[in-house]
Amino acid sequence: MASPRGEFSSRFGFIMAAAGSAVGLGNIWGFPTQAASNGGAAFLLVYLFLAFSLAYPVLMAELIIGRHAHANAVGALRLVSPNPVLRRVGAATGVTGLIVASFILSFYAIVAGWMLAYCLAALTDLVGLTAASLWLTEFSLGRNLAFMLLFMALTVGIISEGVQQGIERWSSRLMPLLLVSLVLLVIYVLTLEGAMEGLQVYLLPDFERALAPGLIVKALGAAFFSLSLGVGTMLIYGSYISDEENLPLLGGLVTLVDICIAVLAGFLVLPAMYVALHSGVEIFTASGALISEDTLIFTVLPRLFDSMGLVGVVVSLAFFFLMTIAALTSSISMLEAPVAYTIEEHGLERKPAALMIGLVIAMISTAILLNFEALFGLVIAVTTRYGQPLLGFMFCLYAGWVWHRDTLLQELRKGNAGAEHGLFWKIWPSYVRFVCPCIIVLIFAQSLLS
Numbered sequence: 001m002a003s004p005r006g007e008f009s010s011r012f013g014f015i016m017a018a019a020g021s022a023v024g025l026g027n028i029w030g031f032p033t034q035a036a037s038n039g040g041a042a043f044l045l046v047y048l049f050l051a052f053s054l055a056y057p058v059l060m061a062e063l064i065i066g067r068h069a070h071a072n073a074v075g076a077l078r079l080v081s082p083n084p085v086l087r088r089v090g091a092a093t094g095v096t097g098l099i100v101a102s103f104i105l106s107f108y109a110i111v112a113g114w115m116l117a118y119c120l121a122a123l124t125d126l127v128g129l130t131a132a133s134l135w136l137t138e139f140s141l142g143r144n145l146a147f148m149l150l151f152m153a154l155t156v157g158i159i160s161e162g163v164q165q166g167i168e169r170w171s172s173r174l175m176p177l178l179l180v181s182l183v184l185l186v187i188y189v190l191t192l193e194g195a196m197e198g199l200q201v202y203l204l205p206d207f208e209r210a211l212a213p214g215l216i217v218k219a220l221g222a223a224f225f226s227l228s229l230g231v232g233t234m235l236i237y238g239s240y241i242s243d244e245e246n247l248p249l250l251g252g253l254v255t256l257v258d259i260c261i262a263v264l265a266g267f268l269v270l271p272a273m274y275v276a277l278h279s280g281v282e283i284f285t286a287s288g289a290l291i292s293e294d295t296l297i298f299t300v301l302p303r304l305f306d307s308m309g310l311v312g313v314v315v316s317l318a319f320f321f322l323m324t325i326a327a328l329t330s331s332i333s334m335l336e337a338p339v340a341y342t343i344e345e346h347g348l349e350r351k352p353a354a355l356m357i358g359l360v361i362a363m364i365s366t367a368i369l370l371n372f373e374a375l376f377g378l379v380i381a382v383t384t385r386y387g388q389p390l391l392g393f394m395f396c397l398y399a400g401w402v403w404h405r406d407t408l409l410q411e412l413r414k415g416n417a418g419a420e421h422g423l424f425w426k427i428w429p430s431y432v433r434f435v436c437p438c439i440i441v442l443i444f445a446q447s448l449l450s
């Protein structure tokens, strides 16, 4: 029989853990660079709109189902289904989610490994080990493998410790650290020459670009990725919330923190690019567009840091440390989804479950690294562009159509006795029923056609 379930010990702990899951490379890396090349503040507005109108309702669907069932995605979707066919489809959706989560972790760990390597490179720079720094910052199979494995080991280590001792403890430590280092970096970069130009690019809206059809799909994908939706990670975190908590409020806070950090990261990344331009680093491609995301982080910024001398080394250390923390609080949530499933449905102990699944995912990452050109982009596209929105669609159907409305209301009333009179109950149920599924399908169809 499985061991008793964990639970977050406090509201703060949950918010840190869920915000930790949400805030990751997607926010600090993906969002600012996409905003930069897609209409600046206009992209920001589209993104904000999608985050609150589409991603938040889906997040709520996951949190509510999770807390009601106090179980992993597979068990939870089974529980809310009234008949055998729906139970089976629900379980299949849950399992698909776990598989998608594992594949997302397999590429995420590779990228996070690079962050870790760059972080270490700043340290070796500091003590003058030039050859080591070179190895750490050059793309090679050996380095990629070593740091992917190191990062996976950290993730497995935290997850083996369980909900309170692992996830909650580490998220509550790392998230405040993340916020402080981010704010300090923003302040510092804004004082440098060229920063204001970057700020302008970020904040002046260009609606023509932001409303281009392909872009809305991208922004939706970004919003889903950023809130960790569709694969059962938020559902499992929801299942560890105590029954006394007011769920719509908690979900709203998590969405808010996630968006604020993405916006804040924009104040760092874009000004930094223009500071780099000022010190002679090329930031535009031949066609005049801002250069793409990975080149930005792993070429432009390091060159900028190099040009800053000793200060640059410290800033570089802080920046890649920040990225590593952001990635770690996210990767643990990805691993927790399949781990909780094997514990609850197959009766494994937590430690061996975490180790075994971590190993399988590391093997997938290794396969990706061995066929990098062919697989890396493919895995990202399939999991995030198609997998997540489609699974999000299924969660909406289960929350909106399959699950009985009365039980849903009862669940909401646990943490808020007057829930039926609140705004959330007036809007959300019909919203996840009609609006969210329709919009997801529309955007999806459009992306398939274009």
Ligand code: TRP
Pocket (backbone or CB within 6 Å): 021, 022, 023, 024, 025, 026, 027, 101, 104, 224, 225, 226, 227, 228, 229, 231, 233, 330, 331, 333, 334
């Ligand atoms: N939201 C995280 C980010 O912005 C990534 C993440 C964590 C994630 N858990 C997830 C993405 C589950 C998809 C599914 O980087």
